Amino acid sequence: MQPLLIIRSERGQMSAIERRIADFILENAHLLRDYSSQQLANALGISQSSVVKFSQKLGFKGYPDLKYSIGEAVARNGDGAEPVASGTDDHSQGVLARELWQAKSRAEEETRLLNPPDRIDAVAGMVRDAGKVFVVGTGEDSVMARAFAIRLSLLGFLAIHHFDPVLVPAEVSTSRPDDVLLLFSERGQAATLCQLARLFRSRGGRVVSVTRHTANPLRAHADLSLLVSAHDEAAHVEPLLYQAALQQLLDVVFLLLCGDESRRRQLADYHEHVRSLLDS
CATH class of the missing domain: 1.10.10.10 (Winged helix-like DNA-binding domain superfamily/Winged helix DNA-binding domain)
Incomplete structure (x- = not known):
């Protein structure tokens, strides 16, 4: 690095x-x-x-x-100096777009280097072998968690997304040792998610945390951790970098799960079905 x-x-x-x-x-x-x-x-x-x-x-x-x-x-x-834009890029909007893209690229690179290939492979393997995949996130993390759960479902995985982590324990009570719990929490401080991770592991399940690259309680309760690095002095920009870097990280896991031809075929059939509905 x-x-x-x-x-x-x-x-x-x-x-x-x-x-x-x-x-x-x-x-x-x-x-x-x-x-x-x-x-x-x-x-x-x-x-x-x-x-x-x-x-x-x-x-x-x-x-x-x-x-x-x-x-x-x-x-x-x-x-390290930024290149001087020319032509229409001199417009403030062009400069803004270029700087945002460069910041997102830095966040993605840092995040990629924080998650070695063997860790990504291990997470994909856990999901691939799971009986059920529980996906939980809080706040804005719930949006990313739901989107990932939907994509898993389209590949044929039994993915269960919950908006409210308080209601998850009842569902977890039916979990089996080969099940996996994905917990999305940018700061990794949510006590509810930490309790949920402890409960899930006590039943033999495996937990994957998705947080920032910080020392946080949720990481300590996980079997594996996916880490995101995204920093900016502007408070309104930093969340954009975090979401972009996290999306790229999840996309890599998704592509690994697409390695199975039958799952790719199922996904292609779904898209073809959606196109036929839209065209009719």
Whole structure:
């Protein structure tokens, strides 16, 4: 994973001082070669040891190793400056659209790097082998959960979506050890979902949590976790990045589940049926 991606993806779990270092590096990556650890510490008003510990916490031997790695990444990908738009893209709407797309692309890349292929394969395998798949989300997460449950149903999986997690325990009481519970919660703090995960696992079921890449209670109660990284200073933009990165992650799982020819055929038959209804 590139060093700048590591810093972005880990930022949500950093202390206040670590976030200050991270933000400085992200904003001044192309200038970092001119900073020693002491100069960086002086610029931020912190101790040199904080810079060294920050580097080591990210998996580097020390600050020089981190600086060298970032220098290589900048040389390989350019200085990080945004290209100047031309023609109609000079219009504020064009600039807005381009910046949003770039931000979504960064969030998707960070999210992809946080979820190694073997983890994605394991989640797809759990769903593929499940007797029933329970899907639960709260708030805006319920929208993504419902959409994913519908797509699973179209592939022939017995997927059960619940809007209200308070009502799920009654359904869970009928679950079997080969069933799977997918819990969608951006912050992973919902006590109701944590209780539901404990109940489901006590009956032998397996739990998959879908949350941000943070240390949260829901992840601790899950057998497997899908993680999303999406950060932006603008409060109205960050949810857009989260939803885009999460959708891409779920799409990859869906495509893996489409590997079975009979399920693809069932999905194709459904789409053909819908087209015939719309054309009639």
